[in-house]
Structures are given as C-alpha cells and as structure tokens.
Amino acid sequence: MQAVAHVINLWRVRARSRAQLRTLDDRMLRDIGMSPDAADSEVRKPFWVA
Secondary structure (H helix, E strand, C coil), rough: HHHHHHHHHHHHHHHHHHHHHCCCCHHHHHHCCCCCCHHHHHHHHCCCCC
C-alpha cells in the first residue's frame, strides 16, 4: 500500500511541477538553465512519464 501512495504522490509532484514550469517566462527559464523548447517538451509530458 505504501508503494501505491508513493507513486500517487510522485505523480502529483510531477503534475504540479509541470504546471508551475508552464507559468515561467523566457527570462525565468534562462535563470534555471532551461530553454523554452525544453520547458515546452517537459510540460507536454503526461504526469506518469518521468
């Protein structure tokens, strides 16, 4: 049961992180070392994909 809870929590973290990434502008992306194309690719992934 803990394994299932862990996976669900991981999915929630990924979904939240990708939603936050979607809100960053180009300057903010540069600050974290990410290109707009890389960010776009990341936010398009489903939450269950690492």
